[in-house]
Amino acid sequence: MIHFVTALDCEARPLIRRYFLKPCGSYGRARFFASEKARLVVSGVGELRSAIATTALACRFPDSGKIWLNVGIAGHRDAAIGSGFISNRVSSDNSKDVYFPQIVARAPWPGIETQTLRAPSTNYQPNCLLDMEAYGFYSAALAVSTLEFVHVFKVVSDNATNIAIKTLDKEAVSECIAAHLEQIEFFAQKTLENHVIEETSDSMKAASLEIQSTQRFSETDKHWLNEKLGQLSHLLDECDKKDFSNRLIGRDKREVFDLIEKEIDKLSSQRLYTGNR
Amino acid sequence: MATSLGRIGMFERIYVEDAIHDHPRTIDLLKRYPSAEAIRCSRYGEVFNPKRQNFRVQKSNPALILAEKRGEKVLSTPAGYGLGADHHYYFSHMLNCLYDCRYCFLQGMYRSSNFVLFVNYEDFVSDIREIANSHSNEKCIFFSGYDCDSLALESLTGFANHFLDLFQNLPNATLELRTKSVNVSPLLQRGALENVVVAFTLSPDLVAKSLEFKAPTLSARLRAIAKLTSAGWKIGLRFDPLIYFDNCQQVYQAFIDETLEQIPLSAIHSTTIGVFRSPKTIFNNMKSLYPEEPLFMGNLKLSNGLVRYPENVETSLVENITKRVLQHIPENLLFQQK
Numbered sequence: 224m225i226h227f228v229t230a231l232d233c234e235a236r237p238l239i240r241r242y243f244l245k246p247c248g249s250y251g252r253a254r255f256f257a258s259e260k261a262r263l264v265v266s267g268v269g270e271l272r273s274a275i276a277t278t279a280l281a282c283r284f285p286d287s288g289k290i291w292l293n294v295g296i297a298g299h300r301d302a303a304i305g306s307g308f309i310s311n312r313v314s315s316d317n318s319k320d321v322y323f324p325q326i327v328a329r330a331p332w333p334g335i336e337t338q339t340l341r342a343p344s345t346n347y348q349p350n351c352l353l354d355m356e357a358y359g360f361y362s363a364a365l366a367v368s369t370l371e372f373v374h375v376f377k378v379v380s381d382n383a384t385n386i387a388i389k390t391l392d393k394e395a396v397s398e399c400i401a402a403h404l405e406q407i408e409f410f411a412q413k414t415l416e417n418h419v420i421e422e423t424s425d426s427m428k429a430a431s432l433e434i435q436s437t438q439r440f441s442e443t444d445k446h447w448l449n450e451k452l453g454q455l456s457h458l459l460d461e462c463d464k465k466d467f468s469n470r471l472i473g474r475d476k477r478e479v480f481d482l483i484e485k486e487i488d489k490l491s492s493q494r495l496y497t498g499n500r
Numbered sequence: 501m502a503t504s505l506g507r508i509g510m511f512e513r514i515y516v517e518d519a520i521h522d523h524p525r526t527i528d529l530l531k532r533y534p535s536a537e538a539i540r541c542s543r544y545g546e547v548f549n550p551k552r553q554n555f556r557v558q559k560s561n562p563a564l565i566l567a568e569k570r571g572e573k574v575l576s577t578p579a580g581y582g583l584g585a586d587h588h589y590y591f592s593h594m595l596n597c598l599y600d601c602r603y604c605f606l607q608g609m610y611r612s613s614n615f616v617l618f619v620n621y622e623d624f625v626s627d628i629r630e631i632a633n634s635h636s637n638e639k640c641i642f643f644s645g646y647d648c649d650s651l652a653l654e655s656l657t658g659f660a661n662h663f664l665d666l667f668q669n670l671p672n673a674t675l676e677l678r679t680k681s682v683n684v685s686p687l688l689q690r691g692a693l694e695n696v697v698v699a700f701t702l703s704p705d706l707v708a709k710s711l712e713f714k715a716p717t718l719s720a721r722l723r724a725i726a727k728l729t730s731a732g733w734k735i736g737l738r739f740d741p742l743i744y745f746d747n748c749q750q751v752y753q754a755f756i757d758e759t760l761e762q763i764p765l766s767a768i769h770s771t772t773i774g775v776f777r778s779p780k781t782i783f784n785n786m787k788s789l790y791p792e793e794p795l796f797m798g799n800l801k802l803s804n805g806l807v808r809y810p811e812n813v814e815t816s817l818v819e820n821i822t823k824r825v826l827q828h829i830p831e832n833l834l835f836q837q838k
Contacts, residue, residue, distance in 0.1 A: 325558055417560055453791060484798075
């Protein structure tokens, strides 16, 4: 699942088409779009709006959002209009802190610093993109993800010889973003391949619920039980999971804990020995 | 070897601390990796220390961070980590390791698996020399390889060559290079030094295959040891951590016999034994990074802040392996790590 954050409608449009995103509500000025593969919020311009919209998207879909991408336009001193960059340093004229996104998949674009400004500027710096959202997006997305899965992708919309702050050509912006869609999707997929999925098997979850429904468990007990059943999900094959789950039903709490502990002790030392991993 | 060199050639990003931007070692490294993106940072901690990063995920494509080591560069070892000298110290020119050993505390201690290389070797050298000179009538051992592998990235760092020059002229000081690397050519290209120990972490083939990812095989390490002993280098054998599993006593005994029969006694500087143990916080970090790892699941207890095997398991493992080791080497060469 990819979560996109854009400032403008014209930045969002190519993504909405690509991922067949449908409108699904709003939060203040922020407007949400969603499909099975992606979600998107159009935040409006500015660091604060971007942060609020990102947080709102995370709250609306708290279960997912494995990769977060801020897609938008930025200024650069001398890069050609339409050039794409991935941010390797995200700074702000509003904060001393700096973020260093960790790029674990090979990015199809060069890396660059993105500096987020409070107001539009033509004071272009060497080797630096100027934008108005990235830092706010990054701060907010990092609250629900990690540095490896939060990225800022920018397309150059203006440079020292093509200053376009007052007259933004929305069609041109959409076209510039659209030209990078294949690469955006490729990068997102490659990055997501590194995501570690931790799941307890269904039979173990069912056993856990049944055991907890018949006896009183403290929060510590529940935490222990869920962690251990998660471990057993890795140690047992599917057939054995069902058998073992059945063995837990109808026992008192202490017996359940003992049985689980002994099974994990036995299986983990076997697994280390056989090298069957 | 091929693996490690291949990976070194693949740095895509090099972070450079402002303070050492013009250091000759920085300039040389940036020249050697012209296709890597150089990214400036004020302090390496800005990149290395933030919360909200994932050691495991970064391990698939780590970056290099070039930094200056500030403050104390050489520290006394914790109690129980000595080799019988009057004073024991450790220092780290690098943080993090090329290899990916599942039992390694680094993965639970650091938030990032990017490599930090402290380029100001000269400051380490100065501190080591000062400490060694302050104990001129006593024996000191300096351990390298606590926070990294001493030799695995030698072609990148030139660390060993630089520090061997120092120890050549410090007769009361011994340097331990702790490693799993078979990249021993920098040592073979120069004469053996009496006061330098190349200490190999060794585990049975089964354990190495199951837990020491990206590290050279046991047989490759034994071949590297053979080359070093032939050239006169002193070898340290580090049977640490010992791992408990079904049938582990027999596996370890066969491994100890196989290993010690291949290495001439005269080449052995010291042997250490230590069981798998970890501070609780570090263990919990490792477990949450690798929830599917059997090593972190069973047969472990929390005791005095350390997660370790139950006492009966630990005692039996240590006693049996100690006995076996002592069939090959004298007692004064064996040290237990607690």
